[in-house]
Structures are given as structure tokens and as C-alpha cells.
Amino acid sequence: MGKKTISPAVLDRLPTYLAYLKTLPPGTRYISATGIAKALAMGEVSVRKDLSAICDIGRPKVGYSVSELAEIIEAFLGYDRTDTAIIAGAGKLGRALLDYEGFRAYGISLAAAFDNDPALWGKTESGKPILDVENLPVFCRENNVHVGIIAVPASAAQDICSKMAACGIRAIMNFAPTHLLSPPGVTVRNENIATSLAQLCKSAAEI
Amino acid sequence: MGKKTISPAVLDRLPTYLAYLKTLPPGTRYISATGIAKALAMGEVSVRKDLSAICDIGRPKVGYSVSELAEIIEAFLGYDRTDTAIIAGAGKLGRALLDYEGFRAYGISLAAAFDNDPALWGKTESGKPILDVENLPVFCRENNVHVGIIAVPASAAQDICSKMAACGIRAIMNFAPTHLLSPPGVTVRNENIATSLAQLCKSAAEI
Numbered sequence: 123m124g125k126k127t128i129s130p131a132v133l134d135r136l137p138t139y140l141a142y143l144k145t146l147p148p149g150t151r152y153i154s155a156t157g158i159a160k161a162l163a164m165g166e167v168s169v170r171k172d173l174s175a176i177c178d179i180g181r182p183k184v185g186y187s188v189s190e191l192a193e194i195i196e197a198f199l200g201y202d203r204t205d206t207a208i209i210a211g212a213g214k215l216g217r218a219l220l221d222y223e224g225f226r227a228y229g230i231s232l233a234a235a236f237d238n239d240p241a242l243w244g245k246t247e248s249g250k251p252i253l254d255v256e257n258l259p260v261f262c263r264e265n266n267v268h269v270g271i272i273a274v275p276a277s278a279a280q281d282i283c284s285k286m287a288a289c290g291i292r293a294i295m296n297f298a299p300t301h302l303l304s305p306p307g308v309t310v311r312n313e314n315i316a317t318s319l320a321q322l323c324k325s326a327a328e329i
Numbered sequence: 330m331g332k333k334t335i336s337p338a339v340l341d342r343l344p345t346y347l348a349y350l351k352t353l354p355p356g357t358r359y360i361s362a363t364g365i366a367k368a369l370a371m372g373e374v375s376v377r378k379d380l381s382a383i384c385d386i387g388r389p390k391v392g393y394s395v396s397e398l399a400e401i402i403e404a405f406l407g408y409d410r411t412d413t414a415i416i417a418g419a420g421k422l423g424r425a426l427l428d429y430e431g432f433r434a435y436g437i438s439l440a441a442a443f444d445n446d447p448a449l450w451g452k453t454e455s456g457k458p459i460l461d462v463e464n465l466p467v468f469c470r471e472n473n474v475h476v477g478i479i480a481v482p483a484s485a486a487q488d489i490c491s492k493m494a495a496c497g498i499r500a501i502m503n504f505a506p507t508h509l510l511s512p513p514g515v516t517v518r519n520e521n522i523a524t525s526l527a528q529l530c531k532s533a534a535e536i
Binding site for chain 2: 134137138141142145161162163199200201205207213214215217218219221222224225227228229230268269271276277291292293294295299300301303304309311313314315316317318319320321322323324325326
């Protein structure tokens, strides 16, 4: 079957379903909507509705083939194509992200980190390159990079954000603890871990 | 003046205002609603409305005292009290978070990380302890810890989540690439960096 058109809300939930399918023990062949709903603490009807929006492989009393369902979700999310991303900033967080194995399952290859500190240039434990930030334009062009992660100090973040935009990067995830303005044509997702944790602390205090 | 009651939507935006105030050059005494709105690419009217919901220190043609406004927001968000948090998992991400300086500005003290690998026990570069996970219950009790961060592999995440709940932790930020179910009375915030990045990659592909 061809791809169906689905709502943004369903699209937002697909990664959660996929992440769950990937945690199932190897060899698990079928999973029911009830099983998924229970594991994710979601309503069974919504799960059934979401999955029927993207496929018709659910079989009564059997459920969904885990591998088929995962493939269908991956195709919907575009995870079956590998995207190349780079990181600006090779401090502790930048290096931790660069060597993180978990991106591969989602079709993301983190190719390199860039830093202006020569002491950091070289390779990480897993062999990924840390390069001079001067190399960013050439690297992005040669490797067709359109996605970047910012892990530099707050004071340097907006500047590197503009540099990335000039290198053809179209989507940026910002971990610097400052709010970045999106350059024209670029999507910036601000992920302020400190702010998120602080909001969570507050919620804990109120319980 | 005493605290006013404000809407959850305003409360959600306060950390962004505070983060912006903290990026202003030292010595900046006043900032206008117009200046804040422009810097954050928000509507001026909303900024004015949000800030008047929490204080009445805005002065015509002068603006808001930066230090006073920051203090008021911090009091609203509870950042003026320090919360102690711990991390489960002392791999690269866990250690990067443990040594991250940015939490202090938001009233969060990351006290220690816990791991079951004896090779990791000891101290980080900045002198923070990495302890045996067996010590978690005593440490949480003695240090009044109610907030935890999970940075263990996906397969170990639900188990450590239950352990944290049993130790009196009431709010958990989960960085393991798996969806965790909240134990009763506990708020779990699932922060799947890989999923977020994958969604961002997809949006870049569509631009």
C-alpha cells in the first residue's frame, strides 16, 4: 500500500511507538494494540486508531507483525534514509552526543564535531573526528549536512547558529542554555536541559 | 507585593524570559518589554501581559529593572531555593550532566551520580562523586533528594526508575532512549534526544 496522509498529532506519537517496538525482546514476532497501549500507558482505542492511520497489517487475535510495523513507521518518519548531522562544540556534552550509539536506530549519523579549541581537535574514543570550526562550510557541503546540534557556551551560540545557517544547515537543535532566534529558513529547537529540569524540580516540590 | 496566581501558560514562558535576562551583558540595568519581545521573537503585547501577571515593576519609558525582574521570576519558579538532584548512570552523558555548570543558575545542585560499574566509582574532573548504586537509598535520605536524572542504557531504565521512586524521588528526567512508565506519585519526563533529533531531521528534509 502507498503512504496515507496522517495528522501531525499521530506523527508526533509515531516515534514513541517505534521506540517501544525497539525495546521488545529480539524474536518477538507479534504485538497487539492492547499490549502497546498498556506498555505506554495510553488508551487502547487511540493506539488502534493511530496505527490504522498508517497501515492495515493488524490481524484480529494476532496483532501486528513487530518487524513490519517498525518498518512502516520508519518509512513514515523517514528513518529509513540516513541523515548526516554535525555538532558545534566538542566539550563534554558535545563529545557525549557524538559518541552516542542511539542515533543510528533513528537514521541519524553524527559525522563530526567542530570546536575552535585546537586542544580538542583529533578523534573521540569511538573514532569520530573533532575538527576546526573553520572546516565547517567545506565539511557541510561535501557531506550534504542539513542538520546541526549546538553544544557551545551560551555566549557563542547565536553566532555559531548563523554560521550553521550560512553552511546550508536547515534544522538546529540547541543545547546551549540560551534562547536562539531562528535564522530565515531554519528551524531551531531550543532544548534547555537546565530549564526543563528546573520545571521538573518545581513540580516535585508541589507534589 | 505578594505572589499573584498565574496561568500555567505564563509559568511555562517564565524560564525563557529568565534565561534571556541571564544572557544580558553584566551591568544592564533596565530592559523594556519591547526589547524582550524582539530578542525572543515574541509578541510585545504577550510579553507585557505575562510580566504584568507576575509584577508591577515596569516603568513607562524606562522598562523593567533587570535584577529585580530576574529575582521575581526566580521566586515564582522556586529557583531561589536550591534543589538537590542525582543522576543514575555515570556514562558519558551522565558525567557530562554531572559536571555541567548551567544548572546552578536555576537553583539545582547535582550532588552525585550512581553506577553499578565499580570502574566508574570515584570523582569526576570537577570533584563530584560517582557512587555505587547500592548507596542510592541512604544518599537520597540523607540529602533530601526528590529529583533524579536517568542516563542508563534503555534496558536498565525502568528498573532504576522504580528504585528511584522507592528512594523518595518524585520527579524524574529520563534520557534513556525508551519510554518509561511513571511509578505512582512520580512525574517522569521522557527526553528522548534521538527521537527529537530524528523529528528535526525530518522537518529539515521537508523544507
